[in-house]
Amino acid sequence: MAIKITKYYFINLSLAVVIFAIGILAIRYYNHYVSAYTDVTLNSSVLNESRKVFIRLPANYNPKRAYPLIIKTDGNFNLDTWDKALTKQAKSEKGDKAILVSIPNLFFTDTRNRDLVPPYARQDVNTQARPEGETLIDRNGEADKFLAFIETELLxxxxxxxxxxxxxxxxxxxxxxxxxxxxxxxxxxxFNGYFAFSPAAWYDDMTVVNNVEAFLTTQANKIKSPTYLYLSVGGAEHPLMLKAFDNLESALTANPNNNLVWQSAINEGAEHSDNPTLSVSKALAGFSKFIKK
Incomplete structure (x- = not known):
C-alpha cells in the first residue's frame, strides 16, 4: 500500500525541526548566559559591546557591611562549586563571606580567547613560537582590553x-x-589575591611563562603590598600544561618576593576539566589564611 506524502507533511516536518533547533538553542543560551543569582548587563565603551555579569551575594547580605570581592572568568562554568565552597566557608568560624562576580563569555560570538589570551600571544593559540619573518600576522589576544573593562568599568x-x-x-x-x-x-x-587553575601558560612556546618570569626578575618591585597567588594543575593533564606549571614554579622559586606569597598544588589523577573543581576550596582556604596574618 502506497503512502501519500503531501507538501503539508514536509512543511510540518520542517517546522518541527526548526522548533526543536530553537529549543536546543534556548537551552544552551540559558545554561550559558543566565545564572541562578543576579544578572546585570553593562554597556562597555572599552569593549564596544554589552557584557553581562553574574553577581552572587552572601546569604543574609548586609549592605552596611564591607565584603571581600571575587571576580572569576567563564560565567556559569564551575559556579556551583564556588557557591558550595563559599557557603561552607561562611559557615565556618574562621570563614569570610564574599561577593562573587562571574563574567560569562558572549554567547553568539566566540570571545573567550579574544578576552583572555594576553596581547603578546596569538588568539588562535599555538604551541610553537611565532616564525621569524612571518608575513601573515595572526591576531593576538586582547586581554589588555578585557582587563581595562574590569578596571575602569566593572570595578x-x-x-x-x-x-x-x-x-x-x-x-x-x-x-x-x-x-x-x-x-x-x-x-x-x-587585586591582592590571584587564583590560576590549570593556567594555559604554554601559549606560543611558553610566552606567558616567559613574561611572568621577566616580571619576577626585573619588575617585582611593582608588587607594593602583600599579594597571594595560588597555582594548581591536574596530575593527568597534557604534558605541555604540566611543563608550563613546573616552569612557573621554578620562576617563582628562583625569584622570591617579600610581598608575594604563593602556593601551588598538583591534584593527582585529575584531568584538565576536573582540576578547578578540586582547587576552589583550597585556594579560598589559602587566601583566608593569608589575609588573617
Whole structure:
C-alpha cells in the first residue's frame, strides 16, 4: 500500500525541526548566559559591546557591611562549586563571606580567547613560537582590553553598588588562568589575591611563562603590598600544561618576593576539566589564611 506524502507533511516536518533547533538553542543560551543569582548587563565603551555579569551575594547580605570581592572568568562554568565552597566557608568560624562576580563569555560570538589570551600571544593559540619573518600576522589576544573593562568599568560599578573591603581576588581556569597571570604581571595592584587553575601558560612556546618570569626578575618591585597567588594543575593533564606549571614554579622559586606569597598544588589523577573543581576550596582556604596574618 502506497503512502501519500503531501507538501503539508514536509512543511510540518520542517517546522518541527526548526522548533526543536530553537529549543536546543534556548537551552544552551540559558545554561550559558543566565545564572541562578543576579544578572546585570553593562554597556562597555572599552569593549564596544554589552557584557553581562553574574553577581552572587552572601546569604543574609548586609549592605552596611564591607565584603571581600571575587571576580572569576567563564560565567556559569564551575559556579556551583564556588557557591558550595563559599557557603561552607561562611559557615565556618574562621570563614569570610564574599561577593562573587562571574563574567560569562558572549554567547553568539566566540570571545573567550579574544578576552583572555594576553596581547603578546596569538588568539588562535599555538604551541610553537611565532616564525621569524612571518608575513601573515595572526591576531593576538586582547586581554589588555578585557582587563581595562574590569578596571575602569566593572570595578567602579561594583564599588558604587556594593560596599567592598580591600580584599579582592581574580580567579580563572585554563585561558582564564593565563589572564590571571597576565593581570598579575601588568596590574598587580588591582587585586591582592590571584587564583590560576590549570593556567594555559604554554601559549606560543611558553610566552606567558616567559613574561611572568621577566616580571619576577626585573619588575617585582611593582608588587607594593602583600599579594597571594595560588597555582594548581591536574596530575593527568597534557604534558605541555604540566611543563608550563613546573616552569612557573621554578620562576617563582628562583625569584622570591617579600610581598608575594604563593602556593601551588598538583591534584593527582585529575584531568584538565576536573582540576578547578578540586582547587576552589583550597585556594579560598589559602587566601583566608593569608589575609588573617
Amino acid at each position: 567602579p560599578y561594583l564599588s558604587a553598588k556594593y560596599k567592598l573591603s580591600n580584599n579582592r581576588v581574580l580567579s580563572g581556569f585554563s585561558a582564564g588562568g593565563s589572564f590571571v597571570l597576565y593581570t598579575l604581571h601588568t596590574k598587580p595592584e588591582l
